[in-house]
Amino acid sequence: MRLADNGTRIVKLPKLKxxxxxxxxxxxxxxxxxxxxxxxVVLTVTRKR
Numbered sequence: 001m002r003l004a005d006n007g008t009r010i011v012k013l014p015k016l017k018x019x020x021x022x023x024x025x026x027x028x029x030x031x032x033x034x035x036x037x038x039x040x041v042v043l044t045v046t047r048k049r
Contacts, residue, residue: 018047 022040029035 016043016045018045020044 021043023043024040025038027033027036
């Protein structure tokens, strides 16, 4: 991660089946920063048209 990323990261998710999926993000931490975990969010996947 670079300073210019402003603390954001884009990830590619595997193909998920249609429906609701609960996702969390986790950061393992470093010597300078403690580990953390996001609150769960619900992602709704719809089928392609």
